[in-house]
Amino acid sequence: MTDSSVRVRFAPSNTGTLHLGGARTALYNWLYARKRGGTFVLRIEDTDRVRSTDAFCADILDTMRWLGLDWDEGPETAAVDGPSKGEHGPYFQSERGALYRPFVERLTETGNAYRCFCSADRLTELREKQQAEKASFRGYDRRCRSLDPAETAKRAEAGEACTIRLAVPEGETGWDDGIKGAVSWNNAEIDDLILVRSDGTPTYNLVVVLDDHLMAITDVIRGDDHTSNTPKQILIANALGLTPPRFAHIPLILGPEGRKLSKRKAQFQDGVKVEADVAPYRDAGYPAEAFLNFMALLGWALDDKTEVFTREELIRDFSFDGVTKSGSRLDLKKLEHFAGIHIRAMEPDAIADAVTPSLVAAGLVSEVDAAGDKRAAIVALAGANRERLTKFSDIVEKASFVFGDVTEYDAKSEKNLLKNEGAAADVLRKYAVALEGKAPDAGQLEEQARSLAEEWDVKFGQLVHPIRAALTGVAVGPPIFDVFAMIGMDAARERLTRAAAWVDERRKATESSS
C-alpha cells in the first residue's frame, strides 16, 4: 500500500476562511498521503486579486495547524514572499504566472486552442438569450473558432483584445473516479471554455491543470462540486499532451437542513446555528482530534462497528473503499459525543493544559497563577470533570466555586441545607472539626465521612448533600470529595462553618417572621 511517489494537494482559495467541507477535503488528502507515505502539498489559489486576503490565508494555515494536518510542501506563512518549503514552489498561485506562458503558446500553436475576439458584452447577451430561450446548451457559440489562425495572430499582435479558448474536440471524455467509479461526459456538453483572459492571465481550469502537472500531483482528491470541471481539465491536459492525474471526488457535506453547507445561508439544528467554518469549533473548545474523528466519519466508514479513531488509526484505516457516494448531513450531537469520548481518554494533566486558556479567558485565574499556585487545583478540577466535558470551554461553568468564594446557595442547595430542621448546621460544624489535619485525598475523605455518618447516626446523604451545598453552593457537580483538592482544606473548613452559620441565621429569621 505504500507508494512514496504519491503526491496529493489541497488547494484552497483564500477568498474565505477554512470551511468544514474544505477541511474534510484536506483531511482525506492528508490521510491518503500519510497512509501511502506520499507527499501532501498545500497550494493557495490566490488569483482572485479582489477577494483574496492575507487574513483568510492566515486563517486557513492556522486552522490546518490546529487540526494537525501538516503539509510537506507549501507556504509557511500567509505572506506571498514569506518562506516556504518544497521544491515545486512558489505555492501561491499568484506568484506562478511566468510558469504558464510556454504552455499557452503550445496550446495555440497546436491548434488545440484559438483566439476569441468576442466581447464580454456579447457573451453576456448570448447567455441571457440562451436563458430566455431555455436553450438546452448554454455556452459559447464558437463563433471565433472558424477564424483563420494566421489572421487572428495578426489581429492579436496589432493589439486587439482577445481571449484564448479551448477547442473542444468531438467525442467522449471520461475517467475512472477513485470514489464514484466510471464517469463520462459527451464533449458536446462541454463549452469551449476560456483558458486565457483578455488581460493575458490564465483562468482557473488551465492553471489547475498546469500547477498539478508542474507540482507532479498524482492524485486529485476534491469535493464533488468539482466533478463537472474534471472533463474540462482532462481535455486541457490532453490538448497539452500531459497525462492527467487520477481523480477522486468526495461527496459534499450538507447542513442539518440538508442543503449544501454555506457561510451565506446559515442552517440550524434545534434552533442552534451550525457553523460552516472550522475556527468556531476550535474557539468553542472542541478537541482537534475529536473534530478530526467527526469529520472523517462524515462520509467515510471503516466497517459496521468502529467509530472512534485516533489520528494514527485514521491513517492506518483510511481508504476510498469506505467513502460514501452520497452527501452527508452533519449532526452536532455526534460531534459532542466524539468530543466527550476523546476528552475522557485524556490524562487530567493534559486536560488541565487544554482547559487553562478557557479559564484564563473567563477571568477566573491569571496566566501566572494557572501555571503556578493554582495548577494543582486546575488539575484536580480537570480530572474530576473528565466525564462531564464535551468541549474544553465547558470547564468555565464548572469552575466558579473553585476560583471564587461561595457567597450564595442555589435553590436546591438551600433546601439541602435547611431540611430536617436545620440539623445540617450541627453536622457541618462537627464535620469541619473532624477534618482538622486531614489531607485532601478523595478516597480517604470518603471513607472517613462514611464512618462519621454511622457514628453520628445520620444517613450518608444527610451528610454529603449539605457538604456539597456548603463547598460549591450548587447541587450539581463533581464527586464531592474531589472538591477538597480543588479548593484546599482550609477553605473547605471555612465554607463548612460559614454554611452552618448561614443555616442558623436563616432559621432564626424565619422563626421571628412567623
Next chain:
RNA sequence: GACCCUAUCGUCUAGUUAGGUCUAGGACACUGGGUUUUCAACCCAGCAACAGGGGUUCAAAUCCCCUUAGGGUCGCCA
C-alpha cells in the same frame, strides 16, 4: 432547462462489487430501567429504515429499466 451524481432507521452508516448467511447490523439522538452523594459517565432494554413502480431469478436492500426526490455544475470566480 441541459448534463453529471446520489437514494437503507430522525441523523451518520454496515450490508450492494461476487443475489440466499438480512424477520437488515452498529453508532448518535430519543424513551424506559439499572448503578450512584448530585450531574455526568457507565450498563441493560426499547423505538426506528431498504423512496415508489415494473422487471430478471427458485430467491433481490443487493442486478436491469422507469418514475420520484435530493445534490452538484453550466462565469474573461476559484
